[in-house]
Amino acid sequence: MRKPSAILILVLSGILLTVSCARDEILHENLVVDGNTPPPSNGISTLQLNNYINNLYIDLFGRAPTEGELEDRSEYLRTNNYSEEARGTIIDELMESYEYYKNINILTTQKMLVDVDSITVTNQIATYEYIIYLNELAGDTLYNYLIEFEVQKLTDLLQAPVDLYEGSIGVNEYFRRFIYNYYYDEVNMGSLNFVVSCFENLFQRLPTDEETSDGIAMVDGTSSQLLLIDGSSKEDFVDIVTNHLEFYQGQVIEAYHTLLAREPSSFEMYADGLDMMSDNHFNAVKKKILQSEEYAGF
Incomplete structure (x- = not known):
């Protein structure tokens, strides 16, 4: 009676072993789904x-x-x-590409001159030139040199993106043209507004009380010292704020704000500011940011 039971157990064991093997084969079978693309091996989607x-x-x-x-x-x-x-x-x-410099000019104009475009500037130049013409007809040319100076500044403003693209000017002269013209004065009327706006637009900060008073005095033609540099005219003020290291650091701050949505570290602001001052251009610093894994996201 025991021998049939042993045979039965042996048969059942064989069946279970066969099922188990079959199950293992099903579990380890590669499943392919139509239209399903596996992720790239480098992890970049x-x-x-x-x-x-x-x-x-x-x-x-x-x-x-x-x-x-x-x-x-x-x-x-x-x-x-x-x-x-x-x-x-x-x-x-x-x-x-010139398209890059054209976009820089659009953004700078929107920020610093609000709604002034090239057509508006061209029309103002034409108005000035007509005034010069009328003065010459009337024989009253005493102040024409002042009007001609304004014409030259507006002409330089129109030419700024092309000159920056061609490399005939650096970033400091580019911004100098944006703050030293008729329209910037119209947007920021008065010496106080002019000084404060230059610090905000170029340095990305407000001036201290001492910097404000010294800046106003210089713009108004009084000898004073700003950022440890002497000056006695509006032109001196413009030269100082577009050539100082803090001007380049201001461009670094704006680049990090725009491209990475964060403040640069103290080291980044100092090192990148020196690099930008050395190149007198912002492309190298921008390229470094745009190349980075932080910007790319991979």
């Missing part, structure tokens, strides 16, 4: 890549890339393993 390229075009050109631009830039980064060097190559190419 298509969404991350597209976001990076879109942000570059928006921050540098003020617009999104076209489909062709997005495809070309994406393929280039993939081919070059998304390297920092590859990112730098794309940034260099974008910064070599």
Whole structure:
């Protein structure tokens, strides 16, 4: 009677072993789902890549890339393993375009001259030139040199983005033209408003009480000292605030605010400010930020 039981147990064990093996095979079978794309081995998704390229075009050109631009830039980064060097190559190419400088000019004009555009400036130049013409007809040219000086400043303002693009001026002269003209004076009427606005726009801070009083005195033609530099005219004031290290540090602060939405560290502000002062341009500092993993997100 015991032998059949042993045989039965042996048979049942074989059945269980067969089922177990079959189950193991099912559990370890590779499942393929149609339309499902596995994530890239480097962990950088298509969404991350597209976001990076879109942000570059928006921050540098003020617009999104076209489909062709997005495809070309994406393929280039993939081919070059998304390297920092590859990112730098794309940034260099974008910064070599006049569209980049045109966008800089639009943003600077909106910030510093509010709603003044090139047509408005051109019309004002024409008005000044007509006044000069009428004075010459009347034989009253005593003050024409003052009007001609204003014409030259507005002409320089119109030419600023082209000159910056061509490299004939640096970033300090570029901003100098924006604060030293008829329209900036109209937006910031009076010596007090002029001094305060220059500190806000160029240094990204308000002046101290002493800086305010010294700045006003200098703008009004009185000999005074600002940022440890002597001056006695509005032109002296403009030269000081567009050549001081703090001017370049102000551009660093704005770059970090705009591109990374944060304050630069003390080290970043000092080191990048010196670099920008040495180059007299903001491209190298901007490129460093745009190239970084912090900006790219990968």
